[in-house]
Amino acid sequence: MPDFPKVTTARWGTQGVDTIDGYLDHDGYQGLQRALGMSPDEVIEEVKASGLRGRGGAGFPTGSKWGFIPKDTGKPVYVCCNADEGEPGTFKDHELMNRDPHQLIEGIAITSYAVGCNRAFIYMRGEFLEPARKVERALREAYDRGYLGKGIAGSTFDLDIVMHRGAGSYECGEETALLESLEGKRGQPRLRPPFPAVEGLYRSPTVVNNVETLSTVPHILKGGAEWFTSMGTEKSTGTKIYCVSGKVERPGNYEAPMGTPARVLIDELAGGVRDGKRLKAWTPGGSSTPFLTPDHLDTPMDFESIAEQGSLLGTGAMVVLDEDDCVVEAVLRWEQFYAHESCGKCTPCREGTWWLVKVLHRMENGGGRMEDLPIMGDVGDNILFKSFCAFGDGAVSPISSSLKHFRDEYERHVEANGCPYKDRPVLAAATPRSGGAEGTIGEVIP
Amino acid sequence: MAVFEGDLRAQADAIIGRYPDPRSALLPLLYLAQSAQGYLTREGMREAADLLGLTTAEVEAVATFYTMFKRRPTGRWLVSVCTNVSCAVLGGRRLYERAQEILGEGAEQVTADGAITLEEVECLGACDGGPVVQVNYCNYEKLTEESLEGLVDGLRGDDPPAPVRGPKPVDHAGTSRILAGMGDDRA
Numbered sequence: 001m002p003d004f005p006k007v008t009t010a011r012w013g014t015q016g017v018d019t020i021d022g023y024l025d026h027d028g029y030q031g032l033q034r035a036l037g038m039s040p041d042e043v044i045e046e047v048k049a050s051g052l053r054g055r056g057g058a059g060f061p062t063g064s065k066w067g068f069i070p071k072d073t074g075k076p077v078y079v080c081c082n083a084d085e086g087e088p089g090t091f092k093d094h095e096l097m098n099r100d101p102h103q104l105i106e107g108i109a110i111t112s113y114a115v116g117c118n119r120a121f122i123y124m125r126g127e128f129l130e131p132a133r134k135v136e137r138a139l140r141e142a143y144d145r146g147y148l149g150k151g152i153a154g155s156t157f158d159l160d161i162v163m164h165r166g167a168g169s170y171e172c173g174e175e176t177a178l179l180e181s182l183e184g185k186r187g188q189p190r191l192r193p194p195f196p197a198v199e200g201l202y203r204s205p206t207v208v209n210n211v212e213t214l215s216t217v218p219h220i221l222k223g224g225a226e227w228f229t230s231m232g233t234e235k236s237t238g239t240k241i242y243c244v245s246g247k248v249e250r251p252g253n254y255e256a257p258m259g260t261p262a263r264v265l266i267d268e269l270a271g272g273v274r275d276g277k278r279l280k281a282w283t284p285g286g287s288s289t290p291f292l293t294p295d296h297l298d299t300p301m302d303f304e305s306i307a308e309q310g311s312l313l314g315t316g317a318m319v320v321l322d323e324d325d326c327v328v329e330a331v332l333r334w335e336q337f338y339a340h341e342s343c344g345k346c347t348p349c350r351e352g353t354w355w356l357v358k359v360l361h362r363m364e365n366g367g368g369r370m371e372d373l374p375i376m377g378d379v380g381d382n383i384l385f386k387s388f389c390a391f392g393d394g395a396v397s398p399i400s401s402s403l404k405h406f407r408d409e410y411e412r413h414v415e416a417n418g419c420p421y422k423d424r425p426v427l428a429a430a431t432p433r434s435g436g437a438e439g440t441i442g443e444v445i446p
Numbered sequence: 447m448a449v450f451e452g453d454l455r456a457q458a459d460a461i462i463g464r465y466p467d468p469r470s471a472l473l474p475l476l477y478l479a480q481s482a483q484g485y486l487t488r489e490g491m492r493e494a495a496d497l498l499g500l501t502t503a504e505v506e507a508v509a510t511f512y513t514m515f516k517r518r519p520t521g522r523w524l525v526s527v528c529t530n531v532s533c534a535v536l537g538g539r540r541l542y543e544r545a546q547e548i549l550g551e552g553a554e555q556v557t558a559d560g561a562i563t564l565e566e567v568e569c570l571g572a573c574d575g576g577p578v579v580q581v582n583y584c585n586y587e588k589l590t591e592e593s594l595e596g597l598v599d600g601l602r603g604d605d606p607p608a609p610v611r612g613p614k615p616v617d618h619a620g621t622s623r624i625l626a627g628m629g630d631d632r633a
Contacts (some may be wrong), residue, residue: 076466088530088569095574098611119466126514126625127526127570129583130612133630162464165625167473168513170568184472184498186511202467245532245573252574287531319532319573330531337530337568343511 001268002256005231007239008215009255012099018134020141023102029147031218035110036155043114047217049225051237055092056082056173056210057285057314058390059236059303062217066207068197069115075204079112079120080182082210083135084166084173086125087286088337089317092241092253093211097131100215101138105161107214109152110221112159115207119160123178126166136163170341174389175208177343188343189389212241232258236302236313244270246320247277259300266297266320277322281406285314287334288394290401291327311401326421327406328413331398332360338395349392352383356399363410366418373410377403449479449493457628458497464627468498472508474626476515481622485516513567514625521556521563522617523601525549526580530569537590538577542566544591545579548598561602563618575610582621584609 006012016022023029035043048063069077081104085093097104104122112120124132139161142148150158164182166172172181176190179201200206216238220228229237236258242265245251249271256265262284266272273279279294284301289312292299296309306313321330339353356379359372380396387393403410412420450458458478462471475497479490486509488502495505509515516524527542545564549557553564572578575587579594586597587610600606606615613632615621624630 085571086569089532089573090569091571091573094571125571126512127567127580127583129621129624129630130585130609133612133632136630163627164470165473165477165627166512167476167515167625169511181473182470183467184469184508186508243573245576246535251532251576317573321531321535325535329534333529333531333534341568 002264004256004260005239006255007219007231008096008100008103008212009241009253011103012095018099018101018138020102020138020145020147023100027222028102029106029153029218031221032106032109032113032147032153035113035221036153036157040114040116043110043221046225047114047220050220050228051225051232051235052213052216052220052228053236053303054210055212055216055240055315057087057288057312059313062209062213065197065209066111066115068195069205069207070198071116073205076119077115077117078201078204078206079108079115079117080175080178080201080206080208081108081120081122081214082173082175082178082208083122083124083128083131084178085128085211086170086173087288087315087317088334089243089245089283089286089319090315091243091245092316094128094131095253096211096215096241097128097135101131101135102142103215103218104135104211105138105142105147107217108161109147109159110217111207111209111214113157115205117207118158119162121182121201122161122163123172123182124163124165126168132163132165139163169343170337171343171389171391174391177389178208179206186343188345189391191388233300233302233304235304240301240316242269242301242316242318244318244320246282247274247322247325248272248320249274256301259302259305261298262292262301262318263297265301265318270318270320273320273322277324279320280323280325281321281327281330283314283317283319284311286317287319287337288312288390288397289314290397291405292401293405310404312397324421326364326419327402327409328360328364329419329421331402332357332364334398335360335395338391342391342395346387346392348383348386349395352379352392353395355379356395363413364419368410368414368417370411370414372414373403373407447493447496449482449487449490450475450497454478454482457626461627462497469500472498472500472505473512476505476509477622477626478628480515481619481626484619485518485520487517516563516618519556519560520618521561522604522619523562523606523615524580524582524618524621525562525564525598525601526567526570526583527564528568528570528576528578529566532569532573533576533578536576541577541579541589541591541594544594545598548595559602561604562598581606581609582615582618583625584613584615585611
């Protein structure tokens with residue numbers, strides 16, 4: 001098995017590192033100490049030089065994002081940690097917070113110092129009860145030991161971090177929807193510009209960074225930009241956590257340099273396809289990234305190489321389907337997910353995902369027609385790039401890529417008048433979801 | 447006020463004090479109201495609106511957006527089964543059907559004994575442990591039909607087994623208190 005350098009997961013095997021004493025025993029808060037000895041601009045330059053790109057899916061250069069924060073506007077600056085992990089197949093932030101919560105707090109502290117923020121927020125996914133418990137405990141410890149509060153780590157810089165929990169909404173992982181939610185509103189995206197760097201939380205300059213991104217920052221400050229760029233590729237520097245799930249022998253989080261071939265991650269680190277079956281389909285970065293096939297397994301897992309194959313690196317969530325799995329069912333489940341989680345703001349996304357579920361449902365359960373294939377493509381075309389945020393574009397990925405690579409599966413569903421892989425309908429597909437997305441028009445609230 | 451009175455009112459004020467703008471306290475206040483009444487009632491929404499200077503309609507618009515605010519009576523134990531793809535292909539699909547069979551008709555509202563509410567949920571961000579089930583947002587992973595039955599038996603006796611990480615879940619009202627940010631003091 002390849003022995004890759006570890007950065008954000010380096011301490012995962014170490015007992016007690018989730019407490020402040022354990023963390024300090026293993027180089028904890030050293031990146032912060034070094035940062036506090038530099039000027040804020042020098043910290044930003046160091047992160048720019050490292051080439052670090054956002055690990056939440058979009059891959060935007062982190063140092064540039066910080067550099068967009070205007071100075072001397074007279075308004076407070078805010079840092080928001082996006083801990084609303086929800087992209088199907090993604091579970092890296094969950095484990096990062098469970099295992100090494102101080103690493104995240106240190107990253108938030110360095111970021112806050114760099115952009116001049118004295119009050120930061122962690123927007124924690126509501127369903128993450130255990131990560132929240134770990135981070136809350138770490139926050140208390142950090143306050144007790146002077147790494148948060150007045151004059152952190154012996155400096156003159158003050159920082160408070162407030163934990164804020166979401167309440168069940170995938171869309172709140174989109175940065176402007178996250179800010180709306182943090183302001184006590186429905187989690188719907190905002191029109192940009194203005195970007196959050198100019199008008200974010202409470203219309204103040206705001207940086208929103210993902211948990212994995214922030215957890216990487218202390219290491220860049222401690223080890224230096226040059227060390228970080230010695231890993232990965234020229235344009236996708238450093239390491240990345242790849243979440244391998246589905247039909248593999250050892251589902252799990254595997255950290256590897258950017259540009260590691262997908263084959264190494266699936267076959268070597270995750271132990272290959274379960275029970276010796278053949279690989280059928282995989283996603284490089286969650287449900288919002290187009291499917292790839294066994295022919296793409298030698299593709300390096302970095303932003304550029306995956307894009308060249310017509311997909312996206314996204315969150316690095318590699319969902320693996322084997323020869324027995326039905327691609328149409330997978331697409332149906334993901335479109336149900338999008339239909340349920342669409343915030344409803346933009347018509348193409350709200351209505352389009354609903355119609356896609358209708359069509360896919362009959363495809364899977366009987367009643368599908370050959371003319372449904374172009375209908376799905378057409379609905380997809382009418383969602384793509386026609387909404388406020390990237391949610392709708394993500395919803396089209398499973399559709400367009402399955403029509404491209406697995407068209408024959410749809411045709412077999414039409415010929416068999418239902419799913420050829422199962423002898424019974426997908427029961428769950430017909431089940432209404434409980435909670436916020438049920439029909440609320442005219443509903444009597446008890 | 448009937449919901450936010452006494453201690454709960456003081457807690458609400460403390461939550462509001464955490465934010466530069468009081469409206470940011472809305473989600474935690476709704477959790478707090480849910481903890482007091484077992485689910486989020488119209489009364490709870492109205493009082494949260496009054497505390498923050500909003501209209502009931504504004505609060506209802508927010509409450510109906512988020513799945514973790516339950517606007518109907520909910521069991522002491524909320525059982526959430528992930529049927530998204532990574533879990534579904536590892537047995538989550540069958541697990542949800544089995545949960546429906548065990549718990550019977552109406553479990554998606556609340557079981558007759560008031561113990562359990564069943565729901566089908568989206569990816570819970572723990573796919574390495576698939577199929578994943580949460581009980582009041584505590585994870586039970588790599589479940590089989592047998593271990594699911596054991597889990598449900600425990601919940602019926604108000605004695606949940608230990609989750610894969612962290613302390614045992616507390617009931618749904620207590621969990622809502624934690625979600626409001628009132629501290630997680632579970633043993």
